[in-house]
Amino acid sequence: HDRLGRTDHLRDHLLCYPDSVKLDGIYAVAWVFYLALVAIITATRIQIRNFYGIHGNPIEDFFAVLLVYPCVMIQLETVSKEGGIAPLMPDNREGNGDVIINQSKQMEDTMA
Numbered sequence: 704h705d706r707l708g709r710t711d712h713l714r715d716h717l718l719c720y721p722d723s724v725k726l727d728g729i730y731a732v733a734w735v736f737y738l739a740l741v742a743i744i745t746a747t748r749i750q751i752r753n754f755y756g757i758h759g760n761p762i763e764d765f766f767a768v769l770l771v772y773p774c775v776m777i778q779l780e781t782v783s784k785e786g787g788i789a790p791l792m793p794d795n796r797e798g799n800g801d802v803i804i805n806q807s808k809q810m811e812d813t814m815a
Contacts, residue, residue, distance in 0.1 A: 744768045744775060751779055755786060 748764045751757070768775050 741765065741768045741772065744772055744779075748775060748779060751782055755782060757782070 745761065745765045745768045748768065749761055752759050752764070
């Protein structure tokens with residue numbers, strides 16, 4: 704109980720079951736996964752830049768992905784569509800769900 708007679712239920716739960724919740728350092732795990740995502744998207748952006756001959760550098764790509772990855776994803780999809788590569792998430796309302804199946808083959812044909 705605190706000074707006002709209230710009980711801290713979370714504190715009581717942790718005292719009774721100390722192994723049930725371990726949150727110390729969980730933010731570090733989140734950063735590891737986020738930086739892995741940033742690395743994957745950065746590598747993809749570098750490949751697309753090289754493939755289409757777009758001016759830029761890896762440092763710029765890294766910070767763009769780190770700070771505004773949703774904008775980068777939209778940019779990558781737009782560049783890919785303009786280059787004739789099928790979108791990763793097709794609009795299935797039009798019945799073109801088979802695009803996903805043919806995606807890897809089309810990418811291989813385009814890169815070759």
